[in-house]
Amino acid sequence: MAEANYSPLPIEQRRPLSPHIQIYRWSATMVVSIFHRATGVALYVGTLLLTVYLLAAAGGGVAFADVSRFFGSLIGQVILFGYTFALMLHVCGGLRHAVWEAARGFEPGARNALAWGSLIGAVVLTALAWAGAYLL
Amino acid sequence: MPKPDSIVQTPRARVKYLGVARSGTETLWAIRLTSFALLPLTIAFVVIVAMLGKADLASARALLGAPLVAILMILFVLASVWHMAEGMRSVIADYIRHQHMRELALMANFCFAAGVGLVCVFAVLRLSFVQ
Numbered sequence: 001m002a003e004a005n006y007s008p009l010p011i012e013q014r015r016p017l018s019p020h021i022q023i024y025r026w027s028a029t030m031v032v033s034i035f036h037r038a039t040g041v042a043l044y045v046g047t048l049l050l051t052v053y054l055l056a057a058a059g060g061g062v063a064f065a066d067v068s069r070f071f072g073s074l075i076g077q078v079i080l081f082g083y084t085f086a087l088m089l090h091v092c093g094g095l096r097h098a099v100w101e102a103a104r105g106f107e108p109g110a111r112n113a114l115a116w117g118s119l120i121g122a123v124v125l126t127a128l129a130w131a132g133a134y135l136l
Numbered sequence: 137m138p139k140p141d142s143i144v145q146t147p148r149a150r151v152k153y154l155g156v157a158r159s160g161t162e163t164l165w166a167i168r169l170t171s172f173a174l175l176p177l178t179i180a181f182v183v184i185v186a187m188l189g190k191a192d193l194a195s196a197r198a199l200l201g202a203p204l205v206a207i208l209m210i211l212f213v214l215a216s217v218w219h220m221a222e223g224m225r226s227v228i229a230d231y232i233r234h235q236h237m238r239e240l241a242l243m244a245n246f247c248f249a250a251g252v253g254l255v256c257v258f259a260v261l262r263l264s265f266v267q
Contacts, residue, residue: 048252051256057196091174097171136189
C-alpha cells in the first residue's frame with residue numbers, strides 16, 4: 001500500500017499490491033496485534049504518570065499532596081486502571097510474541113489460543129495487581 | 137575482484153534502499169533484549185506501585201529510597217525508555233510518510249524517551265540520597 005499513491009503509472013499498469021486490512025475477515029490474532037501496538041503507544045504516554053509521581057515524591061509535601069489527590073480521585077483511578085490493563089496486555093502480548101518468535105504456535109488452534117490466552121491473562125493479572133494494591 | 141556487496145547490489149540500488157540490506161537487525165534485537173529484561177522488572181514495578189498505593193509522603197520516600205527498590209526502579213525506567221523509544225521508532229517509520237515530518241518525529245521520540253528516563257532516574261536518586 002505504501003508506494004501506491006506515488007506511482008506515476010495509470011492504475012491498470014501498476015504492479016499488484018498485497019491486500020490491506022479491509023479485505024480480511026477479522027480474526028483474534030489481528031485484534032491482539034493492533035492492541036499490542038495501541039497499548040505500546042498508550043504506555044509510552046503513560047510513563048508521564050510515573051514521572052509526575054516520582055518528581056512529586058522527590059519534590060515535597062505540596063506537590064505530593066496534589067498528585068496523591070489526583071491519583072486517588074475517580075478520574076485518576078480510572079486512568080491508573082487503564083494504565084495497569086494496558087501494561088498487562090502489553091506484557092502478555094510480549095509473551096505471545098516470544099512464543100511466535102521461537103517459531104511455535106502458528107497452527108489455527110494454537111494461534112487463536114495464544115491470542116485469547118493473552119487477553120484473559122491480562123484481565124487476570126490486572127485483577128491480581130489491583131487486589132494486591134488494596135490488600136497491601 | 138569486486139567486493140561481495142557490489143555484486144548483489146548496484147550503487148544506485150544501495151542509495152534507493154533496494155536489495156540486501158545487510159544490517160537492521162539491531163532494532164529487533166534491542167526490542168527482544170529489553171522485553172526480556174522488562175518481564176521481571178515489570179513484575180517488580182507493579183509490586184512496588186501496589187505497595188505505594190496508600191502511602192503518605194514519608195512512607196513513599198522511605199520505600200522508594202530503599203536501595204533494592206531504587207535499583208529496581210532505575211533498571212525498570214532505563215529498560216522501559218529504551219524499549220519504548222525503539223517501539224515508537226517503528227510506529228513512526230510505519231505511519232509517517234513525509235520525510236521531514238518523520239525525521240522531526242524521530243527526534244521528538246528520542247528527546248521524549250531520554251527526558252523521561254533522565255527525570256525519573258534523577259527523582260529516584262534524589263529520593264535515595266537527599267531526604
